[in-house]
Each structure stands twice: as C-alpha cells, then as structure tokens.
Amino acid sequence: MSDLRTELKKSIIEQLNLEELSIEEIDNDDSLFGDGLGLDSIDALELIVLLEKDYGIKLTDPYQGKEIFISINKMAEYIETHRTK
Amino acid sequence: MSKDPYFISQYVGIKNTKILKNAKLIFSTQQDSEVLPFLKEVYKKVGLNYPKYHKMDPLCKLGILATSVLLKDSDFSNETALVFSNASSSLNTDLRHQQSIENIVSPAIFVYTLPNIVLGEVSIKFGLQSENAFFIEEDFNPKLIYEYTELLLNSKKAPSVVCGWIELKNAEYDVFLCFISKQGEIPFTTENLKKLYLFENE
Numbered sequence: 349m350s351d352l353r354t355e356l357k358k359s360i361i362e363q364l365n366l367e368e369l370s371i372e373e374i375d376n377d378d379s380l381f382g383d384g385l386g387l388d389s390i391d392a393l394e395l396i397v398l399l400e401k402d403y404g405i406k407l408t409d410p411y412q413g414k415e416i417f418i419s420i421n422k423m424a425e426y427i428e429t430h431r432t433k
Numbered sequence: 434m435s436k437d438p439y440f441i442s443q444y445v446g447i448k449n450t451k452i453l454k455n456a457k458l459i460f461s462t463q464q465d466s467e468v469l470p471f472l473k474e475v476y477k478k479v480g481l482n483y484p485k486y487h488k489m490d491p492l493c494k495l496g497i498l499a500t501s502v503l504l505k506d507s508d509f510s511n512e513t514a515l516v517f518s519n520a521s522s523s524l525n526t527d528l529r530h531q532q533s534i535e536n537i538v539s540p541a542i543f544v545y546t547l548p549n550i551v552l553g554e555v556s557i558k559f560g561l562q563s564e565n566a567f568f569i570e571e572d573f574n575p576k577l578i579y580e581y582t583e584l585l586l587n588s589k590k591a592p593s594v595v596c597g598w599i600e601l602k603n604a605e606y607d608v609f610l611c612f613i614s615k616q617g618e619i620p621f622t623t624e625n626l627k628k629l630y631l632f633e634n635e
Contacts, residue, residue, distance in 0.1 A: 364541070367487040386484075393540035401537055 352424050360420075363398055364391050376421045384419075392417060404432030436587055440617030441625060444597075445503040446633030447495065447608035453633060454502055468604050472498065483558065490526040490545035492601050493554045499608045500555050500595060507612055514591035515552045515565040516582050517610075519600040522548040522569050551599065564590050573598040573609065575626035582613055582621075598630065609633050 357371045360380075364387065378384040381392070392410075395417050399405040405427065407413060416426045446453040450471055452460040462474055472494045476486055479501060486497055496517070526545045533539050544550065549567040556565065564585055568577060578596050585591045593614035600607045609630045613621050619629075 365487040366484070368484050390488075390540050390544055397537050397539060 352427065353420050356420055356423055356427075359398055359402060360385075360395070363394055374420060376424075377419050380417050380419060380423075387417075395423075399427070402433075403427050403430075405430050437615065439583075439586055439613050439615060439621040441611045441619040441621050441629065442593075442614045442617035443503050443507055443612040444629055444633075445499050445608070445610050446630075447499055447606060448633065452498075452502060456629075456632060459502065468601065468606055471606075485554075488541065489554060490523070490529075490542070490550075491606075492523060492525060492548070492599065493545060493551045495601060495606055495608055496551035496555050496599055497558055499599065499610045500559065503595065503610050503612050504559065507614075508616075509559070509595075509612070509614070510592055511560050512563045512591050512593075513559075513561055514563045514582075514585050514594045515555060515561070516568075516578060516585070516594055516596035517548075517552060517566075517599050518568040518570050518574065518578060519548065519598060520569065520571055521600060521602040523550070525601050525603070555595075573630050575623045575630065579621070579623040579626055586613070597626075607634070 353376055354371060357374045360366065361369055361371065366385065369385070374385065381387050392413050396407050396410065396413060399407060416423055443455060450462050451458060452475065460475060460478055462471065464470065464474060468491050472491060475498055479498065481498070481501055483497065486494060489497065523546055526542060530542050530546050533542055548569065549565070552565040552567055555561070556563070566581060570577065582594045582596045585594055593612065595610055595612055597610035598608065599610065611626065611629070619625055
C-alpha cells in the first residue's frame with residue numbers, strides 16, 4: 349500500500365518537475381491542487397498521461413480527474429481498483 | 434509623433450556558461466556547457482525563488498533568467514513591452530514534442546511549442562500587461578529591434594521596453610536583452626545595439 353504512494357510521489361515529482369519538493373515533504377492527504385502542491389491545469393493533463401502510461405488506466409472524461417487527483421491517498425485508492433498493469 | 438530620447442539603461446548577455454550584465458561578468462561556471470545543467474546551476478546561484486521555472490522549457494528558462502538579471506534593481510512599470518527575436522524559434526522543444534508523439538504526447542512539452550510562450554512566462558513573472566512581439570530572423574537584427582521598439586516608445590504604447598535576442602539551438606544558447614527607458618547613459622540607437630551585441634560575443 350505505502351509503496352504505491354511512495355512510487356506516486358516519486359513519479360509526480362519527476363513528471364511534473366517539482367524539483368524543490370522531496371517525497372518526505374508530501375503528505376498522503378495533502379491537496380495536489382490549490383493550496384497544497386499548487387499544481388495547475390497542465391499538471392492535471394500530465395497526471396492523466398501518468399495514469400495511462402504507468403498503470404494502464406485511460407480516463408475518457410477529463411472531469412473524472414477532479415475526483416481522483418485530490419490527494420496521493422485518493423489517487424492510490426483509484427489506481428488500486430482500476431489498474432490494468 | 435514626438436520623439437523623446439531613450440537609452441539602453443541595462444543590458445544582459447548569456448552565452449557559453451557566462452552571464453554578463455552591463456559588460457560585467459556576474460556569473461560563470463566551468464562545470465558544464467550543456468544548457469540544462471547550466472540553467473539549473475544559475476537558478477540556484479542567482480537566487481531565483483520561482484518553482485514554476487523548473488516546469489518551463491529551456492527557452493523560457495533562459496528568458497526568465499535573463500530578464501530577472503536584467504530587471505533586478507530596475508524601475509520598470511507593468512506596461513513595459515517585450516520585443517524578442519531569435520533564429521530557431523521553439524525548435525528545441527518542437528523536436529522533443531515530435532519525439533514524444535511516438536508514445537503518449539506530453540501536454541507539458543506541447544504547451545512550449547511556440548517561441549512567443551517565453552513572452553507570456555516573462556509577463557506572468559513580472560506582472561506585465563503590455564505589448565509584446567517575437568520575431569524570427571536569421572541573425573540578430575538590430576535595425577528591426579530598434580525600429581519596432583522605437584515605434585512602441587514614440588507612439589506611447591509603452592514607457593519602456595525589454596528587447597533583444599534569445600536564441601537556443603541544440604545545446605548552444607545566445608541571449609542579449611536590453612532594458613530601454615528614459616534613464617541611462619547609452620543612447621538607444623541601432624549602432625549601439627549592434628556594438629553591445631558584438632561586445633557580448635567577443
């Protein structure tokens with residue numbers, strides 16, 4: 349369980365070029381957007397790409413992202429139930 | 434159209450791992466001449482505290498870096514216009530985008546596949562709400578930059594302008610930007626733009 353969360357934090361830092369953040373600084377319940385990590389709309393698209401590339405999850409409706417990309421915990425829960433790889 | 438005297442108030446050059454401001458060397462490194470390690474090292478040395486920098490493509494990083502050095506301690510308004518030019522447009526990022534098409538396209542790369550994105554990034558960083566233009570020329574063309582900048586100033590479209598050259602091709606970068614305003618000692622002329630650019634390239 350926690351391995352997936354750590355893996356997600358690592359991927360997010362790498363894919364979204366959050367060079368000033370470390371894995372330890374991201375709490376599993378931190379908001380990914382807004383006051384949390386401060387991600388933007390382009391980051392949201394990158395997260396959709398990340399789900400498809402790394403876990404075989406294809407989001408057909410981009411608005412689904414709003415419910416999935418709330419926090420690392422929410423993302424991990426969604427991946428655990430929907431991953432195809 | 435009245436013609437007030439304008440000056441090259443500040444100028445900055447970035448090339449071959451060196452940054453010069455007003456002809457004085459303010460940063461150099463022997464570490465690596467590759468553009469990405471250089472841009473990362475300079476970010477830390479210059480003390481830029483702007484996390485969005487890391488998400489940008491190298492052309493935008495060069496623009497943010499150059500304007501941050503150029504405008505430091507300068508009195509500029511949010512109407513300061515931007516007139517940039519280069520030869521390779523956004524080719525560096527266009528090629529990365531072309532490579533990514535073979536797999537899943539990266540939105541973060543795609544958004545930088547236009548040369549004028551750097552103007553937007555600079556405007557956001559400095560809160561500019563002004564005129565801007567990006568010209569593609571084979572080489573630095575001081576006449577074009579002078580004439581367009583002069584038009585903006587004399588028609589009162591902008592009280593000051595950041596103008597010049599911001600080229601990036603493969604690992605080679607060549608930046609020469611000037612802050613043009615009513616303050617300064619070097620008269621804003623085509624000849625002076627040419628001289629200063631050539632000096633930066635000696």
